[in-house]
Amino acid sequence: MDEHFTAGQNAPLSTRTVRFTATASVLLDLCAFVVDDRLQVTSSDDAVFYNQPATTGVRIDGDAIVVDVDAIRPGARVLCAVGCERPVPVATCLTVATGRTVATFHVEPGAGTETALLCWEIYRHRDTWKVRALGQGYAGGLVEMFTAHGVDVEAPPEISATDAAQVQGEEVPTPAVGLSPLEMLWRIFEDAARSTAAYTSSIEFARQRLDDELSAAVTDPARRTGPEAERVRGRAQRRYDALVEAAESRYRDDSAALAAELLTLDATLPPALASWTSPAWKRANTASDGVLIGELTADHEFLRIPFGLPAPLSRPLWVEGDPAELGPVVSSLVVRLLAARPGTLVHLVDPGRSLAELEALTAARFAGPPVHDRAQVPAKLRGLADALDLDVLAQQVDGGVPTSPVLVVLGGFPYGYDHEDLLQIVRITRSVGGGRISVVLAGDPPDDDDPVVRILRSDAQTLPVDGRLADPWTGGRWVFTPDRLPTETEHLRGVLDGNSLQD
Structure with a gap:
């Protein structure tokens, strides 16, 4: 049997x-x-x-x-x-x-x-x-x-x-009742992962069955050739085609249901997790427990799943790639982090001026002028690290109220920074701020990297511009495509400037 x-x-x-x-x-x-x-x-x-x-x-x-x-x-x-x-x-x-x-x-x-x-x-x-x-x-x-x-x-x-x-x-998984926005997206991702695994298993079964039937047919010398052999192969192929068609039909139905659920959900998500065309970007500021960083597709490409991370960032996030090409990816991430935590102040260090579009869009959130001059980088990083240390000390000594959340963005990393700069960055990334500090690094690490760069790579979570990952439920492989800032950004300014835009 x-x-x-x-x-x-x-x-x-x-x-x-x-x-x-x-x-x-x-x-x-x-x-x-x-x-x-x-x-x-x-x-x-x-x-x-x-x-x-x-x-x-x-x-x-x-x-x-x-x-x-x-x-x-x-x-x-x-x-x-x-x-x-x-x-x-x-x-x-x-x-x-x-x-x-x-x-x-x-x-x-x-x-x-x-x-x-x-x-x-x-x-x-x-x-x-x-x-x-x-x-x-x-x-x-x-x-x-x-x-x-x-x-x-x-x-x-x-x-x-x-x-x-x-x-x-x-x-x-978290119970369905009372799920946060990020948890809802992850629940849909889990459903998609299990549906994809069932589809893959069905296709593998159909293929194995076809192989077994064809192999059994050639073991009998009397049935290897002639009309009977053709009939045996034809029946095997028809059974295979029927199994594949049934599996694909089920998978398409599952994917269509999940796509409809995502479409409905998108209109209710906070801006940081919603699509760029969502009406959420025209509403008043809404905090979020996560940020959308890209989308996932299975090899079969029946469905695209939004993929998010918790906000604030629990670890530095290193966006890897050519600095000249990372602008839209880093800009998308920063805009979403600002939308997730209203009141966040940005410290931008960008010696290579690779994030010019981001500067124009987020100017209202800057804690100070962006740093472009290489000579000003050491003082900026040292001053920021000292300020964060003092803030943490004040909280530990007298329970002082922390100041506004901080987002540190370092462009052209690590080529635009010397060894001492890297040490100051380690101080910043390891500041204990109760979720107050998020750090984004953008750039490709050198092959023979500095020991401090290795420390930062170990501490950071890497976001490849193009890559693959395995889901945590079935181990299925997914293609990751990072989110990019849209070319038209005027509808985002209401959230970034702290104001509400009307439809």
Whole structure:
């Protein structure tokens, strides 16, 4: 047995121990029931879920449910199921202990309302263990499913994706209720990551199945050539095409839903996280817990996901690239940081004059004249480091109220700075200001960098102008494209000048 099942399809089970796994664009709760011929449990002990991880013959093992058919009591069968936080397609898989796939089944929630799905039935027919794809859903979620199979549920059981993640040692996302703007964007990113991983898994399964069928066809000398060989290859290709088409259709639907959610969300985000065309840039100042720094796309490019960082910056942010080309990227970042924290004052050091557009746009926020003359750089950095140290000392001694937030922007870095300048920059980046100080460095480091530059690189978070990163949920690879300041900036001045612009 090694095939993709449709609802109702059954086949002999070729292994004595089978692992049930499932993936979707949201977190899932795996569960199982050991039931009789009427599909009822003997007692609530026959249900397996995060808070009751094992019964005789069935257990949770990491992100899988393992069924040992030889240990199942006589006359019983096993139902494998999932619960999800909202109705989404679910890709399920049965494998052996070595990881080899023996069967897959994609379950679609009926009428778009079902948040609990029966996926597989493992049962004995005469002397043979078999498996059947089910696909039955429950609009009432896990509570309805548990009750339908005779499990005593006195109150809604706390079988949530968050709790399951805690049991399995995964990072637990913030609950949907009360999410901050940055957390909402990260939740959509997580949904996109899981949807993309499910799509990739489906395509890989289809490709592996095609390879296996074509390989099996050529092992029989009588079927390697001629009309029969052509029919075998044709059937294999048609099955592959159907699987790919179904996977792409599901992925496009998921991506369209997320894109619609992003479009609606964009109008409600604070300026620092919103698109440049959002009406947020024409409203009064609104603080933000994060700043948009770019967008992510998967290799399939069905969807573009906004990508943000917390504000204020917890670490120096080093924007790497040719200083002559970094202007729009650094300008976008600085404008968004200023929008995120109304009242922030900017200290700009730019010996190479690579950020001229930024100067014109943010002049109202400067704490003093920008420094362009190389000879003035040491005094500026030393004075700023001393002032920050005194401010921190005042807070420690008498609990003085800190002054306005500070954003330090260093252009043409590190070529426009000598060793002593770099030491002063380390002092600035390591000032303890309770989130008051954010530092942006812009430029390419030299190959044989100064030891102090290495310290700064170690302390800083790097923002590549073009690069790739892995998402923290599935390890999927994403292409990162940094945000750039738009060519038309007049609509931004209301926020940057501290005033409100009317539509």
